[in-house]
Amino acid sequence: MALTDIRKNDEVQVIAGKDRGKRGRVVNVLPQKNRVMVEGIARATRHTRPSKNNQQGGLVLQEQFIDLSNVLVVCRHCGKPTRIGHRTADGVKGRICRHCEGDL
Ligand SMILES: [Zn+2]
Numbered sequence: 001m002a003l004t005d006i007r008k009n010d011e012v013q014v015i016a017g018k019d020r021g022k023r024g025r026v027v028n029v030l031p032q033k034n035r036v037m038v039e040g041i042a043r044a045t046r047h048t049r050p051s052k053n054n055q056q057g058g059l060v061l062q063e064q065f066i067d068l069s070n071v072l073v074v075c076r077h078c079g080k081p082t083r084i085g086h087r088t089a090d091g092v093k094g095r096i097c098r099h100c101e102g103d104l
Helices: none
Strands: 011-014 023-030 035-038 043-048 058-063 071-074 084-089 092-097
Touching (some): 011 035
Antiparallel strands (some): 011 023, 011 071, 023 035, 043 058
């Protein structure tokens, strides 16, 4: 799978780990490391120091990066989680759903 297949704001379904089956929106991608951060997925508590934005510091719930291979993009046409297929039309490379072949 090409590194840039999953993009920010894609809806994805988790297929492995303790959040398996959950869906969320991609909020961050690290293409070089094959990792994504998904809203509401893989949250863990972190200790933080007091800062400007968080004057008390303490424990915050923060999403962790997870491996790209643990998620599938949810097709907005058929609603199924899918691996990303590709189609080149008029010289433009597009992403398609493997189930319904709709554009992703
Ligand atoms: Zn589809």
